[in-house]
Amino acid sequence: xxxRKGSKFWALLAFAALLTLAGCGGSGGNGGNGGNAGSGNASxxxxxxxxxxxxxSSGDGKAPAASVKLGIMWWGADDRHEATLKALDLYSKQHxxxxxxxxxxxxxxxxxxxxxLAASKTVPDILQMDAAYIQDYVAKGVLEDLSDxxxxxxxxxxxxxxLKIDGKLYGIPLSQNAQGIAFNKPALEAAGxxxxxxxxxxxxxxxxxxxARQKLPKGKYGIxxxxxxxxxYNWYQTGNxxxxxxxxxxxxxxxxxxxxxxxxxxxxxxxxxxxxxxxxKSLSFxxxxxxxxxxxxxxxxxxxxxxxxxxxxYTLMPDQVDVVGIPTGPAGGGWAQSTIFLSVSANSQHKExxxxxxxxxxxxxxxGQTLKMTRGIPINPDxxxxxxxxxxxxxxxxxxxxxxxxxxxxxxxxxxxxFTEWVDTYKxxxxxxxxxxxxxxxxxxxxxxLGQQIxxxxx
Amino acid sequence: MAQRGRNVAGYVFISPWLxxxxxxxxxxxxxxxxxxxxxxxxLADPVWTGLANYRHMFGDDDSFTKSLKVTFTFxxxxxxxxxxxxxxxxxxxAKNLRGMNVYRTLIYFPSLIGGSIAVSVLxxxxxxxxxxxxxxxxxxxxAGKGWISSPDTALGTLILLNTWQFGSTMVIFLAGLKQVPxxxxxxxxxxxxxxxRRFFRITLPMLSPVMFxxxxxGIINSFQMFTAAxxxxxxxxxxxTYVYAMxxxxxAFKHFxxxxxxxxxxxxxxxxxxxxxxxxxxxRYWVFYEAExxxxx
Numbered sequence: 001x002x003x004r005k006g007s008k009f010w011a012l013l014a015f016a017a018l019l020t021l022a023g024c025g026g027s028g029g030n031g032g033n034g035g036n037a038g039s040g041n042a043s044x045x046x047x048x049x050x051x052x053x054x055x056x057s058s059g060d061g062k063a064p065a066a067s068v069k070l071g072i073m074w075w076g077a078d079d080r081h082e083a084t085l086k087a088l089d090l091y092s093k094q095h096x097x098x099x100x101x102x103x104x105x106x107x108x109x110x111x112x113x114x115x116x117l118a119a120s121k122t123v124p125d126i127l128q129m130d131a132a133y134i135q136d137y138v139a140k141g142v143l144e145d146l147s148d149x150x151x152x153x154x155x156x157x158x159x160x161x162x163l164k165i166d167g168k169l170y171g172i173p174l175s176q177n178a179q180g181i182a183f184n185k186p187a188l189e190a191a192g193x194x195x196x197x198x199x200x201x202x203x204x205x206x207x208x209x210x211x212a213r214q215k216l217p218k219g220k221y222g223i224x225x226x227x228x229x230x231x232x233y234n235w236y237q238t239g240n241x242x243x244x245x246x247x248x249x250x251x252x253x254x255x256x257x258x259x260x261x262x263x264x265x266x267x268x269x270x271x272x273x274x275x276x277x278x279x280x281k282s283l284s285f286x287x288x289x290x291x292x293x294x295x296x297x298x299x300x301x302x303x304x305x306x307x308x309x310x311x312x313x314y315t316l317m318p319d320q321v322d323v324v325g326i327p328t329g330p331a332g333g334g335w336a337q338s339t340i341f342l343s344v345s346a347n348s349q350h351k352e353x354x355x356x357x358x359x360x361x362x363x364x365x366x367x368g369q370t371l372k373m374t375r376g377i378p379i380n381p382d383x384x385x386x387x388x389x390x391x392x393x394x395x396x397x398x399x400x401x402x403x404x405x406x407x408x409x410x411x412x413x414x415x416x417x418x419f420t421e422w423v424d425t426y427k428x429x430x431x432x433x434x435x436x437x438x439x440x441x442x443x444x445x446x447x448x449x450l451g452q453q454i455x456x457x458x459x
Numbered sequence: 460m461a462q463r464g465r466n467v468a469g470y471v472f473i474s475p476w477l478x479x480x481x482x483x484x485x486x487x488x489x490x491x492x493x494x495x496x497x498x499x500x501x502l503a504d505p506v507w508t509g510l511a512n513y514r515h516m517f518g519d520d521d522s523f524t525k526s527l528k529v530t531f532t533f534x535x536x537x538x539x540x541x542x543x544x545x546x547x548x549x550x551x552x553a554k555n556l557r558g559m560n561v562y563r564t565l566i567y568f569p570s571l572i573g574g575s576i577a578v579s580v581l582x583x584x585x586x587x588x589x590x591x592x593x594x595x596x597x598x599x600x601x602a603g604k605g606w607i608s609s610p611d612t613a614l615g616t617l618i619l620l621n622t623w624q625f626g627s628t629m630v631i632f633l634a635g636l637k638q639v640p641x642x643x644x645x646x647x648x649x650x651x652x653x654x655x656r657r658f659f660r661i662t663l664p665m666l667s668p669v670m671f672x673x674x675x676x677g678i679i680n681s682f683q684m685f686t687a688a689x690x691x692x693x694x695x696x697x698x699x700t701y702v703y704a705m706x707x708x709x710x711a712f713k714h715f716x717x718x719x720x721x722x723x724x725x726x727x728x729x730x731x732x733x734x735x736x737x738x739x740x741x742x743r744y745w746v747f748y749e750a751e752x753x754x755x756x
Contacts, residue, residue, distance in 0.1 A: 115712045119501040140500065140715070280605035283696050284588035291589050421714040425522075431697040435610055446521075 067097040068353050071124025075110035077288065077312045080374040087370045091360060098353060118142045125348040126357060129171045131339035132414045135249060139417040143170040144344040149355050154363055154380050159338060165249075171341025172358045175308060175376030178325075178336035178409065179235075180401035182305040182313055184295055185322040191215045193222070196302070196324040198404055202236060205327040206266055212301060213275040221300050224285070225276040227267045228430035230423050231413075232304075236263050238410050239329030245451070250416025253455035255448045264433060264440045271434070279434040288312045295321075307398040308340060308376035314394040323397055325405040336402055336409035340375050377402060418454050425450055495722035500715045512722035523723075525698050526706040533614060533702060534681040537621040542673055545625035549632035550662075563633075570626020578620070579690035583607060586616045586691075607692055610699035617687050617700055628673050635669030636662070664747045671746045675738055682731050703727055 074084060081104045088100045103124065105113070111133065117123045123142055137143055147169045151160060155173060163173060181196065188195055193215050196208060205223065212222025226232035234245050236259065243254040270276045277299065286292040287303070294300035296316040305313055305323065314321045326334030342361060344354045361367055368383035373395040378384045391399070415423055429446055432438035470477070495512060497505035516523050552563050572578055585591045586606035593603030606612045643661050652660065663670075685704035688694055694701040694709070707727070711720035 112712075115715065119712065119715075119717075141503075279696070280609040281588055283608035284605040292587070297589070421716075424709065424713070428695060428698045428701075431610075431695060435697055437610070437697060 067099070068350050069099045069101055070126055070350055070354055070357065071101045071103070072126040073103040073110075073114075073124045074128035075105055075107045076128075076374070077106070077309075079311070079315075080104075083371050083374045087361070087367050090364075090366055090370060091357060094360075094364075098357070121347050123345040123347060125345055125350050125354045127343055127345060129341040129343040131337075131341075131412050134171055134341065134343070135165060135414050136417050136420065137343075138165050138170050139249075142346055144346045144348065144351055146170060146172060146344060146355065146358070149359060151359070151362075154359075159379070163338060163341075171343045172362065173338030173379045174340045174342060174362060175338060175379050176336070176402055177339045177376045178307045178402040178405040179334045180305055180307075180310075180323045180325050180405055181302050181327075182295060182310055182321050182323050183302040184298075184317070184320055186320050187298075188212075188301055193301075195322075198324060199328050199333075199408055200324065202239065202327040202329055206270070209270055209275045210273065213273060216301070218274075219299070221275065221277050223270075223276060223302050224294050224300050225267060225271065225279070225282040225434065227264060227434050228427045230426040233260070233263055233426075234413055235326050235333060235410075236329070238413070239327070239331055239333040241329065241331045244411075244413045246413065246416035246419050246422075246455075250419055250458040251455055252459075253448075253451035255444065255451055257444055257448075260444055261440055264430070264443070268433070268440065279431070282434070283431065288316065290316055305401065306339075306376075307401045310398050310401060311373065311394040314397050319393070321397060323401045323404060325401070325408065328408045332408040332410045334405045334409055335412040336406040337412050338379060339412055373398060416458070418458055419451075422447070422451055422454055491721040491724060494718050495725050497718040498716075499718040499721075501717045505718060508718070512719045513726075515719070516722060516726065522698070522701065522706055526701045526703045529614065529699065529701050530682060530684075530703040533618060533621075533684060534678060537618045537681050537684075538674065538677045540618065540622045541625055541628060541677060542670070544622050545629035545673075546632050546666075546670075548625065549629045549636055552629075552633055553636040567626050567630065570624060570629075576686065576690055578624070579687050582616065582620050582687065583691045608696055610697040613692050613696060613700045617684070617691065620687050620691075621681065621684065628677065631669055631673055632666070635666045639665040665749070667746045668748060671738075671742050675735055678734055678738070679731055682727065 072088070074080070076084075084104070085102060088102060092099050101124070110128075114123070114127070118137070118140060129137065129143070134143070145168045147164075147167075149169070149172065151172070159173060160169060163169060163171065183196055185195065191212070193208070193212050197204070200208075209222040212220075216222065230245070237254075237256055238244050240259055242256045242259055243252075245255060246253060267276065271278070276282070277294075281299070284292065285294045285297075285300075287294070288296075290296055293303075293313070293316060295303045295313065303313075304326075310321070310323065328334070342358050344351055344358070348354055361371075362378070362380050362383070365383065365386060368378055368380070368386060371378075372387060373391065377399055378387065426447055429438060429443045433440055433443050494505055496507060496509060498508045498511070499505035548566060552559065552566065556562075583590075587593075588603075588605035588608060590603075590606070592606065596603045604612070606616050639662060643665070644657055647657050647661060683704055684702050685708065688700045688702045688705045689708070692700040694705045703723070704727075707720050707723045710716045710723060
């Protein structure tokens with residue numbers, strides 16, 4: 001009797017232990033996949049590069065008749081996913097034998113997944129790249145040199161030269177992009193707040209926030225709290241004539257103390273005046289989430305938006321969105337240039353096929369018709385002309401951001417090699433300032449010290 | 460000869476496991492020990508830097524101290540809470556009531572989902588600024604707050620989540636409770652012991668080996684807590700949920716400092732091993748094994 005009871009106990013115990021261990025293993029190894037699931041990765045394909053290595057090798061990789069499966073990965077919203085999948089089908093129809101293993105997700109998940117793929121050398125053949133990160137990935141040797149791809153007559157040579165890193169081209173520009181600010185036009189008009197004007201200054205911007213405080217009900221705000229966004233501060237510093245935070249491919253670092261303190265103090269004052277949302281509210285915003293987007297939820301009247309991304313916001317609040325450029329200083333403001341690229345993995349087995357696809361992607365009229373404005377204003381003027389008559393309001397608004405910004409635009413500043421850590425530290429340190437746990441002076445010292453250390457390491 | 464042949468056959472039979480262990484477990488462990496003394500970005504070759512990683516860690520890395528503080532706070536609260544909560548539930552479910560199996564199934568059911576992404580997303584929706592908790596509070600006229608976006612409550616929500624995932628701990632307690640001989644309770648009841656007394660004098664001592672098992676596993680698991688912090692809070696705000704595993708992950712896969720991350724992993728191992736050793740040392744003073752004839756105190 002005792003015996004039977006005992007064995008039952010141990011069986012249960014073993015079973016329970018098994019469950020615990022399984023749970024523990026799961027939580028430990030979930031890193032990469034976790035991000036995707038969290039950000040709504042809808043891709044059914046398991047490993048993007050798995051496809052390419054399974055495909056029968058075509059000898060020197062040049063025989064076009066052999067069947068090739070190209071791994072391709074991009075980030076974006078649903079409309080971009082659907083359009084791109086259609087374009088891939090089109091390519092497969094035009095080029096029998098070439099098929100794709102697509103993997104697509106939202107921005108956050110993409111940049112969580114890519115480092116793991118790069119580390120395990122399983123980056124898909126073709127991958128979308130962003131100007132914010134391309135330098136870092138080039139430095140890590142992940143991307144193939146595409147300088148020999150002939151883009152004459154498709155992309156302005158000046159644009160190509162501008163994009164070269166150490167004299168080489170690592171990404172084919174897909175579109176003209178620009179940074180601006182979207183605002184809720186009917187709501188501002190209804191409250192009698194003067195609308196943002198083209199080429200407005202930082203002073204105008206902060207005055208706008210204070211005017212909105214007076215004319216809007218409690219709990220609604222003119223602008224968001226941009227204390228902990230490093231790129232906003234970088235626009236402020238460069239717009240006011242300062243050097244970019246990270247210069248010379250990350251070999252120099254400049255955090256202007258006067259400008260930094262002035263900028264952060266202004267936001268601290270605005271927080272006190274309740275002209276920006278309280279910190280716990282600011283940190284709970286999720287862009288393009290209908291109930292948590294700062295603008296779509298109706299809480300904030302403005303937010304940052306780019307030519308390539310504003311359509312998603314417009315879809316959430318049709319006919320309410322208008323746009324203006326980033327506030328300017330004496331030196332200018334914001335940026336207007338190509339920031340979305342397609343790159344080829346340095347480890348790809350099918351580099352030639354991948355390059356051919358890249359060229360097709362920005363030249364084929366049918367591809368242009370399929371992809372429309374899902375990655376911003378097409379870089380190829382012919383494609384743009386072809387699309388222009390059929391553009392919808394959500395596309396035109398993206399074009400408007402570009403037109404608003406181009407006159408005063410400064411260069412696009414990316415996160416230089418090794419500075420991802422600094423950007424994360426900027427965010428957490430400035431969150432400490434937002435919640436009143438850290439002084440602006442201390443934050444400056446900490447950020448300046450770390451920035452100088454990383455720059456010294458890069459030099 | 461026959462003996463040796465038998466041994467060889469034995470090794471052949473376990474070879475799939477053995478090879479897997481050597482290649483997929485032991486080798487990477489050895490690798491990571493070596494890497495912890497290097498500067499390694501994963502894409503260039505590792506460069507030997509001696510103790511530099513460890514010196515940086517204990518010298519001037521604020522994030523290291525911060526993540527240790529957060530992790531110890533998490534362990535200190537979540538382990539006892541979970542043990543207490545799962546023991547209480549187990550005691551309820553150990554009663555012989557009609558339809559108890561249905562209750563057991565229902566209460567264990569959420570644990571089947573486990574510590575998964577889905578649960579973490581659910582948690583985010585519950586405790587977010589526009590979450591269900593705030594919606595319920597609003598019915599009573601209470602203004603809620605962004606529970607997971609405030610540095611003073613974010614870790615609390617993660618501790619709550621960990622406590623709620625009590626299923627497997629509870630099942631082990633339940634098995635332990637079923638093991639306690641009913642005669643002891645009957646005898647104690649005849650002698651006039653009340654229910655509190657029976658709990659402290661019979662249930663707890665008889666349950667102590669199971670308690671010990673749950674405690675050790677609970678501490679180890681809590682030190683490795685990752686999914687919830689990664690999905691719900693991303694370590695923020697103001698690093699208030701920057702648990703050790705999250706820190707390690709960011710160093711390895713976001714900042715590409717695999718050497719430093721390896722060093723962090725070894726320090727974590729040392730911490731967990733030390734705590735487990737202390738646990739075993741202390742256990743002889745409170746864990747009661749029936750088979751040893753009641754060696755206590």
